[in-house]
Amino acid sequence: MNKITYEEDYQIILSEYPYKSSKGGEFHYVLRGKDLQTSNDTLIKLLNHRWTESFDFFWSIGDTIIKHKDSMITEIHSKDTIYYMKWDCDNRLINGMTEDQVTQTLHFLKLQREYYKRTR
Numbered sequence: 001m002n003k004i005t006y007e008e009d010y011q012i013i014l015s016e017y018p019y020k021s022s023k024g025g026e027f028h029y030v031l032r033g034k035d036l037q038t039s040n041d042t043l044i045k046l047l048n049h050r051w052t053e054s055f056d057f058f059w060s061i062g063d064t065i066i067k068h069k070d071s072m073i074t075e076i077h078s079k080d081t082i083y084y085m086k087w088d089c090d091n092r093l094i095n096g097m098t099e100d101q102v103t104q105t106l107h108f109l110k111l112q113r114e115y116y117k118r119t120r
Contacts, residue, residue: 001047005072005087009069010044012034014063031044
């Protein structure tokens with residue numbers, strides 16, 4: 001997964017909420033939106049779904065998602081906040097905090113409630 005994540009390169013403004021999908025036993029997250037550089041409608045399938053699941057609470061329609069090739073950091077530019085998600089198989093970091101630390105913050109709990117309202 002490190003190699004796959006390292007190779008990913010995209011810059012997209014989300015027009016839909018990302019969703020988990022599978023085909024032929026392969027799971028991935030689907031991003032739909034406008035490519036930031038070309039303004040073309042774009043569909044991206046992220047193969048590292050375990051990583052993506054750790055920050056799906058953070059993204060929303062209209063957010064800009066940036067992941068540069070040769071980097072292990074995915075950026076989510078939200079309305080009032082920028083999140084930096086660093087992939088590491090053993091220790092994923094969100095704005096410099098572990099997932100466990102982030103899930104204890106009031107901000108995360110609010111995002112989690114909003115996510116569950118939207119997806120259930």
